[in-house]
Amino acid sequence: MEVSNRAEGLKETYDVAGRDFSSAGAASSRIKRILQQIGVDQGIIRRIAVSSYEAEMNLVIHASNGGRITLDISPDAVTILVEDDGPGITDIKKAMQPGYSTASDEIREMGFGAGMGLPNMQSCADELEISSEPGVGTTLKMVFMNR
């Protein structure tokens, strides 16, 4: 796909399959490539790629039905919207604490569940909003200013 006209903006949504560890990261890889094609600053790309990948891993790990990641590029900002109908987060404040994780041993053996996902996203993003309802799902919105 050609991604050329930055001024007009761009919006794409990627489906992320739950528990599919072999394709986990493919959406973030695509997002990174698009941002490189339109010439976003390397440092900003890296912050977006890291955040999007952490969020994508969360979908794969926690949301058995998976979820969606929407990339929304405007001239001023890049927004990453992550939505799922997974188990939800019971205590968001706790989940934001570095080191806190509910991931299983199986996940930890794969190198995740270090409890750095959400804290890492928060330090990377210029704005982070999270809303979650146990048993219903989670919505995470991250904004990265393009400056």
Added chain:
Amino acid sequence: MNDSAGIQARSTMTLADICKILNAEVICGEDKLDEQVTTACGCDLMSDVLAFTLPGSILLTGLTNQQVVRTAEMLDLKAVIIVRNKRPDESMVELACSKGLPILLSPYPLYECCGMLFAAGLKGCNGSVHAKDESSQKIEPAKPGEMTCGAPGLGD
């Protein structure tokens, strides 16, 4: 200062130097051995790598799955070094090759690999690197090749 591989201690080295020091086998990315590296990270937790590793570093790890390659991709890491003589699974090698990411295999354990590179002058990644305020979370770094005893701040 010279290490056993006869490499002069310095803060920048090539992947070829690293191969020599770690007695490593190159699985893919042979064409990138002249790339310069200034920092390294030794870790099996990919989330910690994503949080604390400087772009352009190399990663030393005992993990051998595709997520290591994805993590390296997101951070623009220069290479992944798999320690303890582990063989990466085929899907990891395939993905690394498709991304042009060099994979090196060393027979030494993680601690030894990190120690040898550190002694040869390769620095670590100190503090959080993606934080918008880069001055935050910095601690006084240890100086490669000049460690005397214990962690910085504990011995003096």
